Amino acid sequence: MDFLEVIEKRHSVRKFSGRPVEREVLDALVRVAQTAPSSRNSRSTVFMIVDDKDTLEALSQMRDYGASFMKEAAAAVVIVGDETKTDLWVDNCAISAAFLQLAVTAADLGSCWVHVNGRPRLKNEPKGDSACEYVKELLGIKDGLRPYCVIAVGYPWQEQE
Numbered sequence: 001m002d003f004l005e006v007i008e009k010r011h012s013v014r015k016f017s018g019r020p021v022e023r024e025v026l027d028a029l030v031r032v033a034q035t036a037p038s039s040r041n042s043r044s045t046v047f048m049i050v051d052d053k054d055t056l057e058a059l060s061q062m063r064d065y066g067a068s069f070m071k072e073a074a075a076a077v078v079i080v081g082d083e084t085k086t087d088l089w090v091d092n093c094a095i096s097a098a099f100l101q102l103a104v105t106a107a108d109l110g111s112c113w114v115h116v117n118g119r120p121r122l123k124n125e126p127k128g129d130s131a132c133e134y135v136k137e138l139l140g141i142k143d144g145l146r147p148y149c150v151i152a153v154g155y156p157w158q159e160q161e
Contacts, residue, residue, distance in 0.1 A: 013110025014069040016154035032103035036096040039088035048078040074154035093148035110156035
């Protein structure tokens with residue numbers, strides 16, 4: 001598939017088939033995302049692959065809206081920024097996440113972005129607990145690193161004809 005086909009084909013997938021994605025494929029997708037440009041080549045983006053079903057279920061609860069579909073994904077890639085490397089870690093994470101989603105599409109897989117940074121866990125309590133702190137605690141992410149988003153990955157569900 002050429003680049004323009006990938007761009008045209010990419011869309012958010014929130015319903016997955018349940019078929020597992022091989023770890024080698026997930027690792028290859030992250031290697032592509034690691035080639036994304038970063039501010040002054042700071043390489044401030046860190047990638048965490050989650051393919052454990054219990055952890056995916058827990059990630060699906062990071063927010064009470066817009067994340068529930070993650071429990072059905074084969075995997076998720078948590079995009080984390082290293083605040084100690086640059087003040088432009090948010091921008092670097094966003095570029096890396098976009099590269100990841102394009103790589104996912106090129107591999108004939110589906111993905112959907114779930115925003116974490118700056119988002120509350122509960123829609124009706126915007127000043128309450130944050131999705132970022134929930135993800136940090138759940139995954140044991142150390143200080144200086146901030147979850148930016150989570151990309152759900154899997155084979156798209158298709159209706160049977």
